[in-house]
Amino acid sequence: METIEIGMPTTLFTNYLKLLYMKKALILSLALFSMLAMNAQQITVSGKVTDEVGTPLPGVNVVIKGTTKGSISDFDGNFSIDAESDAVLLLSSLT
DSSP states (O other), rough: OOOOOOOOOHHHHHHHHHHHHHHHHHHHHHHHHHHHHSSOHHHHHHHHOOOOOOOBTTTOEETTTSSOOOOOOOOEEEEEEEEEEOOOOOEEOOO
């Protein structure tokens, strides 16, 4: 009795496995990218600008680093700005 093997040729099977691997890698990359995009969410940052003794400082510029988006503290030193959760705020004043 003679045994006959039935199956795909080796190169076709290898290419099929490579295609499956690439498909899984693409899906994983897209999933990681979407998680990173969700990480940088917009939040409202609010606070009060004061000097060393706690006196409110009006007119202080509050700017998101690397952008032109900013706010100015009011008469009581309060400010509010919408920024990404990992943003860096820069404060500056003329006085």
